Amino acid sequence: MRLWLLPVAILAVFMALLGTMYLDYVVDPEENMHDFPIALVNQDVGDTIGAAGQERLVKFGDEVTEGLKKAVPADKIDLQVLPVNEASLRMQDNKVYGTILIPSDFSKRLGILGVGSVVPGDIQRPIITLQTNPRSGAFVTEIVTQIGTQALDQVNKQVGAQLTEQVQAQLTPPGRPPAPELSGATRVALAEPLQIVTQPFHPLPSGTGQGLTAFFYALLLLLAGLVGSMTIHTMIDAQLGFVPTEYGPWFVHFPPTPISRFHTLLIKWGVMVVTANVVAGVFLLVAKALGMPIDHPLGLFLYSALAIIAVGVTGLSVLAAVGSAGLLINLILFIILGLPSSGGTVPIEATPKYFGWLASFEPMHQVFLGVRAILYFDASGPAGLSRGVWMAALGLAVGLVLGLAITRFYDYKGLRRTGTGRPAAA
Known part of the structure; x- marks a missing residue:
């Protein structure tokens, strides 16, 4: 009996270990996620809004930053708020797997969008760039894209709700009759005002x-x-x-x-x-x-x-x-x-x-x-x-x-x- 029992027992234990190790690390990557490093760069310089004598500086980039901090699960994602040069360096050294980039004219473009939604003229939605780091690995890119898209979609809706309220308030100054309700097209334009662009940081060559x-x-x-x-x-x-x-x-x-x-x-x-x-x-x-x-x-x-x-x-x-x-x-x-x-x-x-x-x-x-x-x-x-x-x-x-x-x-x-x-x- 020992002739066949010993090899069977050894192989059973050996294969149990093999199965556990190889399946455990692929069964549920999203559930297992922890300390996943993503950089957040806020370059927004703000914009001055308001009537003459009542101007105030607003920085919608700061609001987006706070919204992203709340949108991403802290127990899974290590969201690092960094200057643009530091974020780029960490991407080059593979210290972060992706970067969310808020441009310097973000508040200005968002303000123009709010005005342009009710005033005739050409407008462009403000852009937030989601940079992936394909040199870290194909699956890393997929995770960054999924996490970034989900978080930014949530922030996009929050910014849209705030922008809609602001536009409606600007159309109805204190002491004046209520302005007409915003048109359906205007509400659609304001509901998701941000354009999310995903692009690779230093794309990999073919081969x-x-x-x-x-x-x-x-x-x-x-x-x-x-x-x-x-x-x-x-x-x-x-x-x-x-x-x-x-x-x-x-x-x-x-x-x-x-x-x-x-x-x-x-x-x-x-x-x-x-x-x-x-x-x-x-x-x-x-x-x-x-x-x-x-x-x-x-x-x-x-x-x-x-x-x-x-x-x-x-x-x-x-x-x-x-x-x-x-x-x-x-x-x-x-x-x-x-x-x-x-x-x-x-x-x-x-x-x-x-x-x-x-x-x-x-x-x-x-x-x-x-x-x-x-x-x-x-x-x-x-x-x-x-x-x-x-x-x-x-x-x-x-x-x-x-x-x-x-x-x-x-x-x-x-x-x-x-x-x-x-x-x-x-």
């Missing part, structure tokens, strides 16, 4: 898969390190005579080589470093051949090699520490926990909060940030490249220390790989 190439490129790097570590581990062990190599019904099992665990791991690490540089070059050539725009090919190559080495070295160290069980540990660490918390498809701010905790150290998220910064944000450090590099270096350091400490300890204890049935942790 970027609407912002998905960064995610899949990062996934390739992670898989190269993970699969590479498993392949190198198995093939080197086979060449050294620690495991048999099967070819269909035939197999070859070389005599065990008298070599320490430490030196075995050094050989595997060396092969991993060479492989990482070759594979990083292959990925770059394939991307270029497929027409993917790459403005910083050298930076992408160097970072790709670093990421593959970091993942591969850590994966080999885990295998050296716990043996075959390391395959499951590596899959859990790099794939099951890594992909949902990467932020490559659904932003971290639209997933359950524990994904944000995972994203603080999971390799996939760090690699994605680095690749996205290189491909979409001009290799900007603040946009994610700095974090991607130092986290990859930290991961590499952890892998090196783990591998060195474990193999040295096993060698010190005399746990040789001699095929004698003694404890093995290849």
Whole structure:
């Protein structure tokens, strides 16, 4: 019974974790949303209204700002009121996912609309611009558009109601007979006076898969390190005579080589470093051949090699520490926990909060940030490249220390790989 019960139990637990992680982060992004950063820029300078001697300065932009603060749910949206230059800088560095822009002539245009609605002449509705940040990801753009449209529609109706009252009041000064009711056409014009324009901030060029190439490129790097570590581990062990190599019904099992665990791991690490540089070059050539725009090919190559080495070295160290069980540990660490918390498809701010905790150290998220910064944000450090590099270096350091400490300890204890049935942790 143990022959089949143990693998069934392990796989059941393994797949339960897999199903939970992969479904939980996509089931309800709107419900899971938290701290989603959107900038609000109010450039309105106001306008002077009123009869001579009774002029007053009004700033409808301030009213719209307050209305937006109330319209967006504070527990879900981090609405940041910023100057235009700061908002633009944060968009460039991927610190905010969208910007709501109120122009400097907003109050003036709104006042003209109020007068023009009852006086013959050409008028234009005041414009509020909703800028999306497509380089943050396709799903991010969709969320920004949905949130911004809903909030601005609500504000539009509130401004329309206030403007209608003001126009009616101006047509009926104190002490004079009531003016005729506003016509239906006028009320329609005043009911929703704002024109909402959605436009991308720094649109992505063609060949970027609407912002998905960064995610899949990062996934390739992670898989190269993970699969590479498993392949190198198995093939080197086979060449050294620690495991048999099967070819269909035939197999070859070389005599065990008298070599320490430490030196075995050094050989595997060396092969991993060479492989990482070759594979990083292959990925770059394939991307270029497929027409993917790459403005910083050298930076992408160097970072790709670093990421593959970091993942591969850590994966080999885990295998050296716990043996075959390391395959499951590596899959859990790099794939099951890594992909949902990467932020490559659904932003971290639209997933359950524990994904944000995972994203603080999971390799996939760090690699994605680095690749996205290189491909979409001009290799900007603040946009994610700095974090991607130092986290990859930290991961590499952890892998090196783990591998060195474990193999040295096993060698010190005399746990040789001699095929004698003694404890093995290849």
